[in-house]
Amino acid sequence: MKVLLIDDDSRCREALHTTIERLGEFCVSFGSPRAAVGEFLRNPYDLVITDLDMPEMDGIQVLRAVYSNRPGTRVVVVTGKDDEVTNQRIKRSGAYARLHKPINILDITRVIERVKQETD
Numbered sequence: 187m188k189v190l191l192i193d194d195d196s197r198c199r200e201a202l203h204t205t206i207e208r209l210g211e212f213c214v215s216f217g218s219p220r221a222a223v224g225e226f227l228r229n230p231y232d233l234v235i236t237d238l239d240m241p242e243m244d245g246i247q248v249l250r251a252v253y254s255n256r257p258g259t260r261v262v263v264v265t266g267k268d269d270e271v272t273n274q275r276i277k278r279s280g281a282y283a284r285l286h287k288p289i290n291i292l293d294i295t296r297v298i299e300r301v302k303q304e305t306d
Contacts, residue, residue: 187302188230191215192222192248193237193264198287202235205291209298219243223251230256233301235285235294238265238276246279253280260301264289
């Protein structure tokens, strides 16, 4: 499975990238959401994992760009926020899943396994 990972925090991005690769998946990661969306437009990905709060564009804007070009792509939004406004915003966006920072390895493993089962 091909995973596109987007997070402007290099430590979070590198840790999650390593985890995804250890799970046996191909992962390409970006700190810039605009560069990541450009990559997505050039190459198909099975799963996009994006941070919510980033300076160039937020995770919901990334999600919209992904869905407008390849509607069936699964997009997971990651955030450290846990308030009602944020939760509703992510829910209304149509995100495939939401993960809380710091990301639990079991949570990302479950999401990846679920996507793999659905795409087989």
